[in-house]
Amino acid sequence: MRIVLRRFRVAGPAAFLAALLGLLLLLAPAPASAASGLDAATAALKQGRVYVDPAMTGQFSQAQADALTSKIKGMDKPVLVAVLPASSAVPMDSAIRDLRTKVGIVGVYALWQGNQFAVRADSAAMSANTVRNYGQAAFDSHRGDINGTLTDFVSNAGPKVKGHAAGSSGFSAAAIVIPLVILALLGVGVFLLVRRARRRRAERQAAELAQLRTVVDEDITAFGEELDRLDFSPGAPGADDAQRADYTHALDSYETAKRTMDAARRPEDVKAVTEALEAGRFSLATLAARREGRPLPDRRPPCFFDPRHGPSVQDSDWAPAGGAPRSVPVCAADAQRLATGLDPAIRTVDTDQGPQPYWNAGPAYGPWAGGYFGGHGSGLLPGLLVGTMLGSVFSGGDAWASSGSGHHGGYDGGQSYEGGDFTGGDFDARDFGGGDFGGGGDFGGGGDFGGGDF
Incomplete structure (x- = not known):
């Protein structure tokens, strides 16, 4: 009995302390490293850190995440990386969109x-x-x-990202410590340089617009002549409402093209003119099909060789001089020329080196070109023009074919942003595009947020 009592007296306080310690552990907050999911990833990315979920540290360690964070900070670019476990509740396309939001x-x-x-990526x-x-x-x-994979992606894509890391001024430390006196002395010089750069840019735009005006005026004139040759009267007995609507749309497109070209002040303004001409020619093609009792044509891009030929009817293989073959949209006449081994009727323009x-x-x-072809898929122009001089304009992502008159990505409200700016959830998902890559390495469709190029 004494032995039992002694054991009870010794074990009793130990059990009490163990129970108390367990209670304290239950009440103590979980360590920060236990946090996981999109909320934890959001908090880390806002602080400029690569996030790795605790469940994934066996495949991607925190040390590796820290090394990648240092690499990204050294680039001063808005590159944000997260590693999460698989989730059936939140599929990949939703997870990355939610992360951006x-x-x-x-x-x-x-x-x-x-x-x-x-x-x-935001565009x-x-x-x-x-x-x-x-x-x-x-x-x-x-x-x-x-x-x-992540290190390769950051190393190669990071230097090409536009803008600076969130909260970064984009200036080097050396620039910040330059004496204010020197900055003041340089101020006048900088002002003069900026003014001269703006003047040169305005002169270049004026010269480019003049160059384009000649070509676009030819396009407008050619379309007007098509309308003049059109043997159609809205009041004729055989005309119906659908035919009259096509004819009216073609006339409206013609007037829009003339009015927009008259008001053009920058080369970018020409895009709206050729968009109107492309729409007008498609209306004429639809009108011709209705009058002849043929099936209505599909909306296809204009003939690649000369948009004045009207909407294309098929895609044909063709290669520019010294370039790689590619499939291009062609009109019926050019398709026949290519099939018989003849050269297509290519639109030429005057340059310092001749036509x-x-x-x-x-x-x-x-x-x-963006007005004629840009509305038929954001990937169309780069593929058509690869290896040509004009192709270099679109190698950065079809800049002229995007909506709006500028070169930057568009957001609600017409504001202009660059990488590193903060928009919160107010962003257009159509301007947030990229790709998915599955475990087998196959390229995924990437999803579609509202019909955009995603």
Whole structure:
């Protein structure tokens, strides 16, 4: 009995202390490292840190995440990276979109979820095509290796990202410590340089607009002649409401093109003119089909060789001089020429080197081509023009074919942002594009947020 009592007296306080310690552990807050999910990722990314979920540290360690964070900070670019476990509740396309919404920073986003890899970018930071290509290359080079894939992607895509890291001024430390006296002395010189640069830019735009005006006036005149030759009277007995609507739309497009060209002040303004001409010619093609009792034509891009030929009827293989073959939209006449081994009827324009195909006439023709072809898929123009002089204009993501008159990504309210700016949830998902890469390495469709190029 004494032995039992002694054991009770010794074990009693120990049990009480153990119970008390367990209670304290239950009441104590969980360590920060236990946090996981989109909320924890959001908090980390807002602080400029790469986030790795605790459940994924066995595949991507915190040390690797810290090294990647240092690399991104050294670049001073808005690149945001998160590693999360697979989730059936939140699929990849929703997860990365939700991450962009919660973080609210304009930039390039990379998300590894389970064994999938996704990249997206606001168009103000990087084009959808560019970020997709870098993501595909990184994933293909390091199958299943999270650290290798993310490091490859950041190393190659990071320097191409526009803008600076959120909260960064974009100036180097050396620039900040320059004595104010020297800055004041340089102020006048900087002002003069900026003014001269603006004057030169205005002169260049005026010269490009004059160059375009000649070509666009020819396009408008050619369309007007088509309308004059059209044997159609809205009041004729055989005319119906659909035919009259097509005819009216063609006339309205003609007037819109003339009025817009008269008001043009910058080369970018020409895009709206050729958009109107393209729409007008399609209306004439629809009108002709109705009158002849044929099926209505599909909305196709104009003939690549000369948009004045009207809407294309098929795609044909063709290669420019010294360039790689590609499939281009062609009219019936040019399709027949190509099929018989003849050269197509190519639109040429005057240059300092003499008449040249429009795609070799320089970047001034970017908005002209963007109006004709830009509305038929954001990836159309780069593929058509690769290897040509004009193709360099669109290599950064089809700049002239995007909506709006400027070169930057568009957001609600008409504001202009760059990488690193904060928009919160107020962003257009159509301007947030990229690609998904699955565990097998196949390229995923990327989802569609509202019909945009995603």
